Amino acid sequence: MIPVFEPIIGKEEMDAVMDALQKGEISGSFGSYIPNFENEFAKYIGCKYAVAVSNGTTALHLAVAACDIKQGEEILVSASTNIASALAIIHNNAVPIPVDSEPETWNLNLDLIESLITSKTRAIIPVHLFGHPVQMEKLMVIAEKYKLIVIEDCAESHGASVNGKMTGNFGHLNCFSFYANKIITTGEGGMVTTNDELTADKLRLLRNLAFTKPRFFHEEAGFNFRMTGYQAAMGLAQVRKIENIISDKRRVAHLYNKYLANKPGIKTPFEAVWARNVYWMYGIVVDPELGITRNELVRKLSDQGIETRTFFCPMNLQPCVQRVKGFRQIDCPIAENIWENGLYLPSSTNLTEDQIAFVCDAITY
Numbered sequence: 001m002i003p004v005f006e007p008i009i010g011k012e013e014m015d016a017v018m019d020a021l022q023k024g025e026i027s028g029s030f031g032s033y034i035p036n037f038e039n040e041f042a043k044y045i046g047c048k049y050a051v052a053v054s055n056g057t058t059a060l061h062l063a064v065a066a067c068d069i070k071q072g073e074e075i076l077v078s079a080s081t082n083i084a085s086a087l088a089i090i091h092n093n094a095v096p097i098p099v100d101s102e103p104e105t106w107n108l109n110l111d112l113i114e115s116l117i118t119s120k121t122r123a124i125i126p127v128h129l130f131g132h133p134v135q136m137e138k139l140m141v142i143a144e145k146y147k148l149i150v151i152e153d154c155a156e157s158h159g160a161s162v163n164g165k166m167t168g169n170f171g172h173l174n175c176f177s178f179y180a181n182k183i184i185t186t187g188e189g190g191m192v193t194t195n196d197e198l199t200a201d202k203l204r205l206l207r208n209l210a211f212t213k214p215r216f217f218h219e220e221a222g223f224n225f226r227m228t229g230y231q232a233a234m235g236l237a238q239v240r241k242i243e244n245i246i247s248d249k250r251r252v253a254h255l256y257n258k259y260l261a262n263k264p265g266i267k268t269p270f271e272a273v274w275a276r277n278v279y280w281m282y283g284i285v286v287d288p289e290l291g292i293t294r295n296e297l298v299r300k301l302s303d304q305g306i307e308t309r310t311f312f313c314p315m316n317l318q319p320c321v322q323r324v325k326g327f328r329q330i331d332c333p334i335a336e337n338i339w340e341n342g343l344y345l346p347s348s349t350n351l352t353e354d355q356i357a358f359v360c361d362a363i364t365y
């Protein structure tokens with residue numbers, strides 16, 4: 001069986017977690033591992049502040065909450081994404097407005113944004129899907145023009161960059177996930193990055209039940225979105241290896257590219273000239289020339305012990321999104337096409353060339 005993803009946990013992570021446990025860093029309130037992980041992560045991304053949280057979903061929830069969005073205001077979001085990106089909007093009483101995908105990168109189509117902006121639009125959540133960055137320089141110009149807040153969803157894009165600048169350093173607030181299958185992991189975990197000190201203070205306040213002085217008197221309605229010390233210890237060990245992990249991800253992607261090159265009916269992932277794609281997952285989209293449908297391909301691969309996953313169901317088709325008061329039904333033909341015809345292949349960093357060749361043979365014969 002070749003799993004779609006297998007986490008690789010080394011001795012460094014185990015030693016760090018043991019050390020945190022021995023020091024009693026078991027909660028999210030004390031100790032040095034959390035600030036150390038936050039500082040090293042911020043330094044890696046190149047931004048000023050990082051605030052560790054319990055997962056990527058709470059990172060997004062906290063980021064939107066910190067923006068004081070009012071009930072019924074609209075937030076544009078990539079149509080093709082994990083439901084967590086839209087849930088952060090819904091649970092903050094705002095309205096998600098899906099933006100269809102680009103055919104090449106599968107990220108939100110920047111040319112559609114201006115036509116979707118209304119007087120109610122307050123923010124944009126661009127998602128760097130499967131590790132390919134959104135062209136953030138272009139997106140920030142549009143956001144600036146309409147005075148919109150930008151919250152990057154970097155759950156799948158740790159280390160991806162646009163003209164050398166990393167995702168997580170363009171938006172006003174930026175959210176990462178450290179779930180087990182992410183580029184780096186703490187099992188469950190997340191981070192919000194920002195370059196604004198007041199925003200960082202607000203994130204820290206809201207993350208921790210909005211405790212102020214006197215203790216147990218609460219001006220703001222906060223959350224308990226804290227990460228534990230031993231998760232931060234694991235994250236610290238992981239962030240020190242991140243460039244090696246990314247070069248393994250890129251090695252796997254380049255091998256798939258080699259074996260799938262010029263195969264009719266298969267569209268392989270894109271890497272724009274201005275981008276570093278970190279290939280979180282190696283996604284392909286099939287078309288009729290392949291001779292079998294996506295679902296038939298999934299079954300064929302599964303019969304040979306190869307695990308795959310389909311692409312995300314787009315936000316415009318999600319019942320829980322459609323039920324939001326004020327939701328506007330927007331067609332997203334590209335996002336719908338990749339949801340119906342896209343799948344991602346095994347993408348663990350320890351895949352061998354033989355395994356990758358075996359997967360590609362199974363696809364094409």
Ligand SMILES: Cc1ncc(COP(=O)(O)O)c(C=O)c1O
Nearest residue numbers: 055056057082084155177178179
């Ligand atoms: C694009 C995207 N956003 C948000 C999340 C949510 O992160 P988490 O699973 O850590 O809550 C994920 C993945 O899980 C994701 O892929």
